[in-house]
Amino acid sequence: MxxxxxxxxxxxxxxxxxxxxxxxxxxxxxxxxxxxxxxxxxxxxxxxxxxxxxxxxxxxxxxxGAFPSRKQRNVMEESFRPILIVMSAFGLLFPSGDGGQEDNNCRKYRCRKTMFLKFYTSLVVVLVWSAFVRYVIGVVVGDIVPTHITTAISVGVWYFQSASNAAICLYYSCKSHRLLLFFHNWQTCWQDSLYNTDAELKFPRSWIKKRVCVMLFLSITFVVVATAYPAVGRYGSNEALRNETFFVTSRTLGSSADPFFIVLHCYAVGAWVFPVVPFIIICSVLSRQFEKVTKKLEASIDYTGRMTYSLQTLRRQHQFLCQAVNEADDIFSFFILVTLSSSFVLVCFLLHQILNGSGTIALMGIAWFVANTINIAVICWFTASLHEKAHSPFRYLHNISVLPGKDQHLQLMLFLSKLQGECIGFTMWGILVPTKEFIIAVLGAFVTYFSLIAQIF
Structure with missing residues (x-):
């Protein structure tokens, strides 16, 4: 009741x-x-x-997908609202058109708005993919002349990564508004759970809002700088920088088409950087909640090994968080695969460009090399941290003393089987979980493939 x-x-x-x-x-x-x-x-x-x-x-x-109306908006969605608005502005997301308890006029207005955002999002995806196709064709037919073959490959891989991110965002926006659905399922299985009665384990709304604002400021700054780079190159007086901005030029269309290609480049940069922001914040919150469950478990075990808190409640809290991880993994798994694989190739070619370039060429290569390296490091670190925090209760469960056949013994066995089973965390399209061991393997593969590229080119 x-x-x-x-x-x-x-x-x-x-x-x-x-x-x-x-x-x-x-x-x-x-x-x-x-x-x-x-x-x-x-x-x-x-x-x-x-x-x-x-x-x-x-x-x-x-x-x-029957989401609450605007007046009943989910607290988690509200916390992420700034980044969702910016992603909508860049054509990476469109919200639900459900009007809830609104009158017919408001519902019709929201429906028209949603249809416009759907069209706008689809148009942005088409334009970003057209920028990638146009670049590949321009390099092949000679309409675009890069400074070096490694530079041409680097820019092509980057455009492909941006276009893939935009397509992934459109897919999950169309698929029952998957990102917004995740927020509601997250609150249902965790925030509103009968097993979650501890105030310290509730959703850290203010904590998230601060980090969303910080990440959003850094992302917008990066978009502005990355867009100003080709604009200054095309209309500035530096000849070396102008040669480096060959990807926004066209011999056939002439300089009159440069503003349009610069705008396309801006949307590509937004598709490259903005999807990472909700991924980082969601990983941070889930890791934080897993850590609090682990601390609660550690504090509940006295010196004799007996539990002073309900083991069933802690196990259920951990299980609800695992459900939230599975929901989020359905959204981010393919994004992680595309980002890590393409960024790995991109970093190898950029490092070769840095070592064989000079002046402005090397400077721009260093900037993009650092950006892509940070991108790989952030994704790998947060996924590895989430995996470690999700499995952290395992080292404390063996300290619990229970009598065989009792309910607490059953709860302990269920908890252990969950932690000893499949890996808990975000995956690369369900193939593997990027753990700390995976990061070491990536570093070794990077050295190997960079040596191969250096010998070929």
Missing amino acids: FRNPNSPVFRPRTFAQAGREREDFWSDDGQGTSPSYVTTNTGSNEIGNQIKHSKNISGSLITM
């Missing part, structure tokens, strides 16, 4: 009344606060069944 916190009377209610109170509760509370559950001594089993049934209904609505 659900209760309205503003109601002074708490009495058993029917399921229909409980559902109406739940709707009123969520419409009154725009912060996404978890509803409270109150039972009485009489009819507790019936009320418990109503709670379970209502949770299943709400979960089904979320699975079908």
Whole structure:
């Protein structure tokens, strides 16, 4: 049974009344606060069944994509809202068109707005991919003349990576608005869980907002600088820099087409950098929550090995976080595969360009080499950190003393089997989890392939 916190009377209610109170509760509370559950001594089993049934209904609505209205927006979505707005502005995301309890005029306006954003997002993806195709064809037919073959390959790989990121964002926006759906499922399985009653394990809203703003500022700064680079090269007086900005030129169309290609380059930079921001923040929050569960487990084991806190509750909290990781992995797994594989190739060619270039050529190569190296390091580090924090309870479970055959013994075995099973974390399209061992292997492969490229070119 659900209760309205503003109601002074708490009495058993029917399921229909409980559902109406739940709707009123969520419409009154725009912060996404978890509803409270109150039972009485009489009819507790019936009320418990109503709670379970209502949770299943709400979960089904979320699975079908029935998101709350703007007034009922999810607290997690609100925390990520700045980066979602910027991604929408760059044509990387479009929101749900569900109007909730709004009137017909507002619903029609939101529907038209959503249709426009869908068209805009699709147009951006087509333009970014056309920039990649145009570059490849221009290099082949001689319309674009790069300074060196390694430079041509580096720019082509970078355009491919940006176009792939834009296509991935469009795919998951069209697929039941997967990123927004993840936010709601995350809150449902974790924030609103009956097992999550600890205030310190709740969603760190202010903590996320600060980091979203910082990451967004750095990303926008990078986009501005990366866009100003070809603009200054084309319209500046530095001849060496002008030769380095060959990718925004066209012999056939002439200099009149340069502004259009510079705008395309700006969208490509946005598609390259902005998808990394929600990935970093989500990884950080999940790692932070896993770490708090582990600390709670460590503090609950006394010197005799007995648990002073419910092991079932901790196991369920860990399981809910694992569900959130699986939801997020469905979104980011292919993005991780494309980014790591293409950035690895790009870094090898950029390093060769730095060692064989001079002046402005080497300077620009160093800048892009550092940017791509940071991109690889950030993705690998956060995925490895998430994997380590998710498996960190394992080293404390062996310190627990339980009697065989008891419920606590069963909970311990279930917890151990979960941690000893498949790896928990983000994957490269389901192939493998980038762990710390994977980072060392990548470094060794980088040395090998760079030596091969240096011998060929």
